[in-house]
Amino acid sequence: MSAFSFNKLVIFGVGLIGGSLARALRERNGAMGRVIGVGRRAHSVARALELGVIDASATLDDEAALAAALEGADLVLLAAPVAQTQALLERIAPHLEPQTIVTDAGSTKGDVIAAARAALGARIGQFVPGHPIAGRESSGVEAALPDLYVGRNVVLCPLEENAPEAVERIAAMWRATGAVIGQMPAAQHDRVFASVSHLPHVLSFALVDQILATPDAELKFSFAAGGFRDFTRIAASSPEMWRDVCLANRPALLAELDAYTEVLAKLRAAIDAGDGDALETVFARSRAAREAWQERGGKRAGGAAAGVAPAVGNDAADAAPGK
Template sequence: MTTLKIGTLAVVGVGLIGGSFAAALRRAGGVDRILGAGRRPETLAQAVTLGLIDEAVTLKEAAARADLIFIAAPVGAFEAIFSEIAPHLGAKTIVTDGGSTKRNVIEAARSGLGPRVAQFVPGHPMAGSHEKGPEAADPDLYVGRRVMLTPLVENHPEDVAMVQAVWQQCGANVVCIDSNQHDGVVATVSHLPHWVAALFMEYITGGDDATLKLETAGSGFRDFTRVAQGSPEMWRDIFVANRDAMLAELASLRQVMDRAEHALREHDAAWLEEMLARAAQARADWPGNLK
């Protein structure tokens, strides 16, 4: 196995996701120079101070100088980013991303990059934290984590292989799947839990006895609601971007919840115990427990 070495990497958005990508590749010796671009000069300066990036640049400079561009911004900002880099993009530069939804990101790429869309290999690392910003960046964030690539028909196979190899250098395990399937899968395992956890917080804080309830809450509450601390802006974009899949998820979850409520209403303790036993077993058997 030959070691892949990127000359210049540019990271657009140097927070948790982008900063961790930079830190992981630097540690792996997979990159010579790291540029950082983003909205806030102070965040870029912080990323330089932390050693995550070597230099803060504009999007135009990033497009012109980088061999690989990694976009780690809220998905609502992608189309503008693609439009801004398109005219300056090097002929051999590969663009990839860490966006949590893929269909809308691909649409944004087709619209913003135009004929250069073949240079964009869409990706999504299944890793995160409720922590934010460059100081949350961690070279271990992707170790043992799943990364899904959703290649375009226009992509050159060697470019897909390159992006895959880069993620493997970060310690991730990479799979390629269809973008529609991706959006459905993440709607279930990631977006739906966030939606419910946030609304559960909204429900508690807006209801009776909120202070007593929050004081009384224990470790079950703590874990169930942890994800609700995520970035409101990032998650707003995710829900808007993955709206159709989310609405389908909500309708399907409601069916299961209605079935259970019926059992409770009818005093059907046997059904409840069977359901609880299936759920407990499925959770105990979850392959992620081994990680």
């Protein structure tokens, strides 16, 4: 592919996600544009500057530096926690030039879009919502890698107000990192990730918490084995992040949780009634689907249903872009 070129990329929140984008564009793509990192305070971008991940930095404390950072920018990435989206965009808005395209890396989209509409008003067309499905156990700019996005999915959720060229420009930026680009409406995005990522986290936290509430918790933990270990691995995730995700994706998550509770109620009834056939039917169907998923390496078999590019990365939908 030909190199992706840009003039000035401003990254708000230079951690794993933002730092890896900067490194990918320069080290993999050879792009020569300037990368400016913006943090809440000087020390939060100092390390990125030291490591050479960014060319210059600015802080939100300093209005003049913020204005200078955004001057002449063609691209802006929001890679701070999603809860900060509206406040960040309100700070950016006064300095937002007409040619600048803003995108984000939040793991929920409905709430981010609402925040962007509130902050940008009529200029919402300049905001192209995105979600790179990539992450590692570690976080922070030290963990940033030039190849973090290779083969990973980036989902874009274009708005009606977005010019096709703006969407394509953000897609091209991510493609230059080695990512595979998919598109879907924000509501579908939020439903998909509520189902395969957010709900499992809630269920896993809930199991550990339920055991803790029982008098023989210690005994139970002492006999917990491989199934428990796998099932609860995600219960070691960040409480703050998952609190935010649960609240940010509330409607979709509640819908999935309710549907799940219904499935559980049916299984409970089958167990209570001693209905082995019903249990075996569900378990067998579930196993077949899980095995089919595993066999294709967690990928879709191909095709482009719903206009989504084939998923490739399969081990990081749960990571916290922007954290």
